[in-house]
Amino acid sequence: MAPTGPDDRRTPQEETERSDTxxxxxxWPEVLTAKETAEYLRLDYQLVxxxxxxxxxxxxxxxxxxxxxxxxxxQAMGVEAHQ
Numbered sequence: 001m002a003p004t005g006p007d008d009r010r011t012p013q014e015e016t017e018r019s020d021t022x023x024x025x026x027x028w029p030e031v032l033t034a035k036e037t038a039e040y041l042r043l044d045y046q047l048v049x050x051x052x053x054x055x056x057x058x059x060x061x062x063x064x065x066x067x068x069x070x071x072x073x074x075q076a077m078g079v080e081a082h083q
Contacts (some may be wrong), residue, residue: 030070
């Protein structure tokens with residue numbers, strides 16, 4: 001899949017770091033895109049979007065895109081962050 005925007009461009013090393021630490025807050029930024037949120041929560045992207053539209057995930061719409069604060073997601077999902 002080709003990058004669709006500046007948020008989707010990552011080096012192979014970044015992809016490896018994220019896949020190795022999925023669910024761990026250490027390698028993830030504070031503000032996530034919808035795609036990053038799906039990877040972080042290990043959910044399907046479409047499910048994240050449906051949950052967002054239903055108001056089940058804390059999010060902010062910035063123009064045509066959604067943004068998610070990682071700590072708010074952890075609280076909403078009942079997950080303790082690994083420090």
